């Protein structure tokens with residue numbers, strides 16, 4: 001399971017609090033050090049990790065605090081709060097509305113898994129009896145349209161694309177219009193991979209977005225990404241209205257902590273995770289249950305609300 | 307009350323404690339530059355070991371001494387112990403009338419096929435004839451991706467410019483078939499048709515997917531390529547370590563050879579997407595001791611560079 005290893009390490013670190021006879025500065029520092037090391041090994045952005053440490057320290061004032069039990073509880077609750085902040089931007093994800101066209105545009109870095117995930121998502125809705133389809137607005141990557149075509153044909157998902165049109169804006173617009181007319185409910189637009197350093201690619205993304213006016217833009221992030229995630233995610237958000245995040249390739253060894261910084265940088269929740277190359281390797285993601293599971297705790301909500 | 311002079315007067319032996327603040331800062335700095343966390347720690351430990359007991363010169367500060375030592379270590383890690391000279395080796399096997407075979411491997415989506423195409427471009431610019439073997443028989447569009455590149459490359463280097471020879475050809479058997487078998491047929495075909503080089507594209511795979519790692523090992527074992535290149539992206543964080551360790555381990559363990567063929571070199575891709583967070587270069591070379599043969603710096607055929615060690619270390623230290 002995602003971040004499971006990290007969860008174990010954090011739980012162990014938190015347990016060190018229960019074992020300690022007195023809770024003082026030293027115990028707290030020791031615990032924070034362990035937690036931060038675990039987070040860094042999982043690729044969580046170093047600035048977010050430092051912030052977490054500072055925030056926890058800021059809540060705990062040893063001079064003012066009373067008995068040991070209270071201290072433990074306060075420290076644990078402060079750590080939980082910070083961890084939840086990493087994964088939970090506090091906004092509800094966009095929910096497609098049945099019976100009306102929902103245009104969902106995919107964006108992200110090169111090779112992050114957009115095209116594969118587009119098909120997975122279209123298939124996911126199709127299985128639930130939504131009329132879903134795919135528009136291939138990647139005219140850049142060699143074989144991009146063939147990839148969509150083969151994936152969709154296999155899954156019997158209607159698709160739109162072109163071998164000759166070179167302007168992704170034209171394809172996106174035509175495809176979305178056509179499928180809207182035909183009464184499709186989930187219209188997914190796949191786009192080329194891009195990165196913030198190439199301004200022309202970002203302008204193109206904006207142009208596609210302006211042309212199809214998506215109801216939701218999904219930022220797809222690879223679970224293996226390290227410290228470069230944050231700056232990229234932020235740049236995507238600044239250019240277009242990213243509303244959700246999908247983290248892919250979590251079937252491997254990667255803990256996905258780098259990709260988590262996309263949540264903070266885009267203020268968008270994770271809605272699905274990708275767990276393999278096959279069409280049904282897509283799992284819905286729910287923030288709060290995830291955290292409870294991560295830390296092997298049942299009553300985190302209770303802890304946090306205090 | 308004399309402690310304030312300690313930093314200035316030169317006769318003090320460095321202790322681990324003196325270095326601790328500077329080293330911790332360095333460690334965090336390296337992690338922020340995307341060096342894998344445990345490698346950042348190991349690097350700082352080795353700097354401490356090197357410096358412990360040393361006497362500082364009069365005007366040297368602990369921080370700058372630590373920094374300089376680390377700088378040297380980084381240069382050393384990135385400087386290849388062994389040179390991979392593909393052009394020379396290609397010409398050598400050309401003399402022996404057998405194609406030079408390169409296999410590309412790595413996890414999903416890192417840029418194997420694209421950088422294979424870039425290397426193909428570079429080879430035909432050097433007047434070598436290339437056969438591309440489409441051994442990713444899994445991912446949708448993988449074959450068409452390579453066919454598109456072949457067409458583009460032949461358009462850039464038409465036969466008229468090369469004594470009527472078609473410089474690139476694709477060997478493919480569609481999808482679903484055994485990759486090792488296709489590679490073998492391709493190599494035979496290349497030998498019979500006088501190609502100079504065979505570039506073998508393989509499917510992306512997760513390093514701990516045992517069936518897929520076994521299949522890759524088989525491909526390498528039965529076809530004995532001259533060069534096995536690992537393709538890794540500069541975006542990768544701590545996973546760089548696990549990927550390389552496990553690719554090497556699989557290639558060694560699943561091949562029952564006493565002298566298995568493991569990774570010979572690295573292609574570091576998407577170097578244009580990371581600004582100064584160049585740490586993956588360190589993680590990858592530290593783990594394998596193998597050279598970064600090429601750096602991918604974009605999505606067009608000319609975006610293939612040699613590693614500039616000085617520039618990378620500069621980005622890391624600044």
Ligand SMILES: Nc1nc2c(ncn2[C@@H]2O[C@H](COP(=O)(O)OP(=O)(O)OP(=O)(O)O)[C@@H](O)[C@H]2O)c(=O)[nH]1
Pocket residue numbers: 108109110111112113114115116117138141144191192193194248249250251252273274275276277281414415445510512
């Ligand atoms: N193991 C695994 N592989 C995945 C997953 N999602 C995607 N992939 C693989 O990652 C590689 C890249 O996926 P694509 O869907 O082509 O990525 P993309 O973002 O569309 O790439 P560009 O269009 O070139 O930017 C392919 O080999 C996919 O099979 C996942 O969840 N797990």
Ligand SMILES: Nc1nc2c(ncn2[C@@H]2O[C@H](COP(=O)(O)OP(=O)(O)OP(=O)(O)O)[C@@H](O)[C@H]2O)c(=O)[nH]1
Pocket residue numbers: 110111141193195412413414415416417418419420421442445448508509510511575576577578579601602603604605609
């Ligand atoms: N910016 C940038 N993009 C790159 C670079 N190299 C490859 N890419 C892009 O990364 C994406 C994935 O490249 P591929 O060559 O298909 O990757 P792959 O490893 O063959 O993928 P799979 O076969 O699906 O595992 C494509 O969009 C490429 O254009 C690079 O050096 N810089």
Ligand SMILES: [Mg+2]
Pocket residue numbers: 114115116138141144190191192193
């Ligand atoms: Mg794509």
Ligand SMILES: [Mg+2]
Pocket residue numbers: 418419420442448507508509510
């Ligand atoms: Mg490929």
